[in-house]
Amino acid sequence: MTNYNDTTYAILGILTTDCKSGYSIKQFIDRSLNHFWKISYGQIYPTLKFIVQEGLAEVQISSNPGKPDKNEYNLTSKGRDVLKNWLEQPMKQLPIERNEILLKLFFGRYQSHKKTVSLIQNYKQELEKRYQTYVAIEQSIMDFNPNDDDAVYWLFTLDYGKRTTKAALEWCEYTLDKLFIKEE
Template identity: 65%
Template sequence: MKKYNHTTYAILGILTTGCRTGYAIKQLIDQSLNHFWKISYGQIYPTLKLIVEEELSIVQTLSERGKPERNEYFLTDKGKAVFKNWLETPIEQIPVERNEVLLKLFFGRHQSKENTLLQLEDYQQKLVERYQLYQNIEKMITSTPHNTEDVTYWLFTLDYGKRVTNAAIEWCDATKEHFIK
């Protein structure tokens, strides 16, 4: 079976949620996937074009009086099979995190300890804000009716984000202690 890039698989997955238009796909990405998987707006339409060309999806153009035409995308059986095959394939490698704070800390001896401490405090504050955002997302997911099976898996990924963020907040506390002594 042909391999596609992860953006293609992400778009195929998004189409299983009921998002049918490029705009709806972008909204879902901004509200959920963007916290752990970045897809730019400029990647969406070329990917949609590719999945139609590869017969993983069909497109239907809808016309409503007084509104511009819009394209809606629907997975084909082939698209569902490709997506399911990707889901069932083991991951190739553990993701590598790109973290500017860690990069700066690695070279931290070249700046003042006060500045390093300020950067750690700023980073920690951003993490606290992210954690609060995750809590708000969790409230939104659990208070809004969705497909129950989807919600369970969305909450699993959200829990991962909360745990990683909380661990990073704790790491900030422990690391800052070295600069406060």
């Protein structure tokens, strides 16, 4: 069986939702996956073309009066099988985090103490905003998709985001406490 890249699998998964066009796929990514998986328009359209070439999806042209025609993609049974097979495979490796804050802090001895404190404080503020975004997304899912079969899984991934963000906020508090102790 052919192994595809993660973007291919992500788009196959998105095609299981009501998102059928490149535009709606990008909107879905921006509203949901973007917090843990980024895919650009520049990746979406070539991947959709590839998925069709591989027989994983079929494309149909949709016409609406007064609007330009658009391509709509639907998974084939082969596409569903490929997605299911990938989902059932064990994880290849733990995700590796690239975190600019940690990289800068690692070399923090070469910047002023004040700048280091400011860096962590700004990071903490951004994390607080992210956490509030997650809370809003959670409320939206509960309000608009409570009976959707996918909703429970969306909430699992959202809970992961909330928990890791909360842990990062606690880390900020701890680090700031240590930095202020060092300042004295």
